[in-house]
Amino acid sequence: MLELRLLCDNDISLVEAWLNKEHVKRWYEIPHLNITIDDWMSEIKQRGGEYRWLTHLIAVLQGRPIGLCQYYKCVDSDEDFGTLLLTGSYGIDYLIGEEAYLGKGLGKEMIALLVDKIFSFPDARRVTANIDKNNKASEKALLSCGFLLLDAERSRYVIQKANSVI
Secondary structure, three states: OEEEEEOOHHHHHHHHHHHOOHHHHHHHOEHHHOEOHHHHHHHHHOOOOOOOOOEEEEEEEOOEEEEEEEEEEHHHOOOOOOOOOOOOEEEEEEEEOOHHHOOOOHHHHHHHHHHHHHHOOOOOOEEEEEOOOOOHHHHHHHHHOOOEEEEOOOOEEEEEOOOOOO
């Protein structure tokens, strides 16, 4: 069973290795937004300071770290969320770093655990993810977790808590 735990300093080198693997880097290095792997690593390394508004979690399967995910309140980010109502919205990012665990439904399981965790917060009304339009595996995982496409141009997906407005 997949579990999520807080990222600790001992995880940093593993996460950096994951981010530099081709199957991850192709989605996390975003030239048209000037986002590099170094940017992601800066956020992780400064998670107790400038980026304390981000919560980084390690996905663990049978004691083995296999991936990374994070969540944050959208109001704390400078990201462009388009028409999404920011109050009560949380953003997520996620990856499976270990190739041997790709294509086994663990991305879907990670997303479901993340959404359950966020929806346990009293202020949470919706969760959003912005993915590359070509990342069909991520799209499939989001849709299978109940996310809906909110903005096709931005490839933004959202799931709302019962009785909440998108």
